[in-house]
Amino acid sequence: MEALIRPEFGLMFWTIACFALLVVVLSKTAWKPLLHAVEERERAIKHDRQTAESARAGAEKLKAELEAKMTELKAEIHRRMDEARQAAEKEKDLLISEARKSAAVIVEAATREITAQKAEASAELKNKVAELSILAAERILLKQIDHRANTDLAAKYLAELEKERPDLKLGAN
Amino acid sequence: MGLKEILEHHITDKIWAWAALGPLRLPFSKHLLMMGLAALILLVVFPLVIRSRSSVLAPFRAMIEIIVLFIRDEVLVPNLGHKAGAYLGYFATLFFFILFLNLLGLVPYGATATGNLAVTGGLAFTTFMLINFAGIKEQGPLKYFAHIVPKGVPGWLYPLLFPIELIGLVTKAFALAIRLFANMIAGHIVILAFISFIFIFGSLSAAVGFAVAPVSVGLVLFTLLLELFVAFLQAYVFTFLTAIFTGAAMHPH
Numbered sequence A: 001m002e003a004l005i006r007p008e009f010g011l012m013f014w015t016i017a018c019f020a021l022l023v024v025v026l027s028k029t030a031w032k033p034l035l036h037a038v039e040e041r042e043r044a045i046k047h048d049r050q051t052a053e054s055a056r057a058g059a060e061k062l063k064a065e066l067e068a069k070m071t072e073l074k075a076e077i078h079r080r081m082d083e084a085r086q087a088a089e090k091e092k093d094l095l096i097s098e099a100r101k102s103a104a105v106i107v108e109a110a111t112r113e114i115t116a117q118k119a120e121a122s123a124e125l126k127n128k129v130a131e132l133s134i135l136a137a138e139r140i141l142l143k144q145i146d147h148r149a150n151t152d153l154a155a156k157y158l159a160e161l162e163k164e165r166p167d168l169k170l171g172a173n
Numbered sequence B: 001m002g003l004k005e006i007l008e009h010h011i012t013d014k015i016w017a018w019a020a021l022g023p024l025r026l027p028f029s030k031h032l033l034m035m036g037l038a039a040l041i042l043l044v045v046f047p048l049v050i051r052s053r054s055s056v057l058a059p060f061r062a063m064i065e066i067i068v069l070f071i072r073d074e075v076l077v078p079n080l081g082h083k084a085g086a087y088l089g090y091f092a093t094l095f096f097f098i099l100f101l102n103l104l105g106l107v108p109y110g111a112t113a114t115g116n117l118a119v120t121g122g123l124a125f126t127t128f129m130l131i132n133f134a135g136i137k138e139q140g141p142l143k144y145f146a147h148i149v150p151k152g153v154p155g156w157l158y159p160l161l162f163p164i165e166l167i168g169l170v171t172k173a174f175a176l177a178i179r180l181f182a183n184m185i186a187g188h189i190v191i192l193a194f195i196s197f198i199f200i201f202g203s204l205s206a207a208v209g210f211a212v213a214p215v216s217v218g219l220v221l222f223t224l225l226l227e228l229f230v231a232f233l234q235a236y237v238f239t240f241l242t243a244i245f246t247g248a249a250m251h252p253h
Helices: A009-144 A147-164 B003-011 B030-051 B058-104 B117-139 B141-146 B155-204 B206-250
Strands: B015-021 B024-029
Touching: A009 B024, A009 B030, A009 B058, A009 B117, B003 B155, B024 B030, B030 B058, B030 B117, B058 B117, B058 B206, B117 B141, B117 B155, B117 B206, B155 B206
Parallel strands: none
Antiparallel strands: B015 B024
């Protein structure tokens, strides 16, 4: 049984030599490429993550910018609408007052015209009435006044006149 | 043939030839062959799998990657801190080398090289060297040996503690070697014992032997699965303890 626990120094030498050789060779041929691949992958993953994160940050920044622009635009639209509304109000008031003014002018002119025409018409009417009445009176007078009546009338008027103006009395003196 | 011979036949190394290198006699043995196989797998298959872009090999690549990253992030970084990257090659190789030596022991006609004290001793020796190398490199030789005794120890204890800690340095590595060795042969011994049951009971009567056989085989199967688990566990434990010792040598607080 002592063969089990009696170390064979020659084999020990073989072991050490074999192991040392393995360490030297494997470090170059196996572990280095392995770690290289792992590191490359890790770097690629890191790079991908960084790219994704920067892209996300960019997108978020853009979104924030757009939102700011949006609110700005909304405020702008609001302001413009208010302005437009005020301008329209002003315009309306102006138009109404102008319309009122022109209406007043028209009304005044019309009134004046009406008055003038009324006056003209009434004057014309008066003239016509006077003329008509004169003509009518003429016709009436022509019909009624005959020679006898005229003589009577003339005698009467003359008597009256003589009474009023005794100085003009004919033949009585 | 007693249990002793069976155990020696199945667990100890079979040396086929010797080569001389100065004072050292280098054996060519079955455990060396297993180490060569493990090294071949690591040297040929691993670089191919790792470098290949084939989707068929992707699961294997992912498995290797998960283990290496686990060693880096869960074993090395907590112990070695920012120096983890520099030592990753050593620890990853250590884990996979031990793992493949363990697993080759479970393959039919294979042998468990990590069930040989010389092999675990060799691995523990490299760990011992690594601990001292990392400690001296990180702190400088003077500070390293000054910090061997933990902080907060009263001054008069130093003459006592310094030799103890020096021995402790060796003990750590020695314990690593014994732990791996014992864990790897224990399962084999248990399996051999269970199989021997069949023949022990069979020597009473053939009928009893046949009755015991299914029970024995079931237990052997269970032990084999346990060994499969232990193969991974001990590779991890060896790596993990090496990392703890190295970290302690580098940062003596």
